[in-house]
Amino acid sequence: MKHFARRLKIMDNINTDYVISGRYKFKIQDPKELAKHIFEDLDPDFASRVKRGDILVAGENFGCGSSREQAPQALKQAGFHAIVAKSYARIFYRNAFNIGLLLVECDTDFIDDGDELELDIGKGKLKVVGKGLILDIKPLPFMMKRLLEDGGVIEHFRKHGGFKF
Secondary structure, three states, X not given: OEEEEEEOOOOOOOEHHHHOOHHHOOOOOOHHHHHHHOOOOOOOOHHHHOOOOOEEEOOOOEOEOOOOOHHHHHHHHHOOOEXXXXXXXXXXXXXXXXXXXXXXXXXXXXXXXXXXXEEEOOOOEEEEHHHOEEEEOOOOOHXXXXXXXXXXXXXXXXXXXOOOO
């Protein structure tokens, strides 16, 4: 399946307040409404350019700063198929998989905004189509794959009556 990159201009240490500003924390509860405001402090028009199925591309330590679950929820509701970054803050990583949002780790230096990407989790590859690049991605732990398949931790519990791996 083909996806298109939406790369952030500032690559490293994107904190959750950049993903969705803290000023919306109590103001907006609906993740679909929050999605309209992603990255607006960095780029006010960012959310309007996102198309369902896009892949967000970032650098190191994506999602640092807080444990607010609104950040991965807003990204998922914005329509991102996955996020590709060099590394993630631990709590963001866990929160994303808990809601069924795919996170992929690989070198993102050669991916530009608008590049056509093909992600193959099974083969562990991310292809940057127009550049002929094929990047290795870090394998996903089995448990994380299972959470994604089930749609997140809540759906996993509903389906299996608890953690069953």
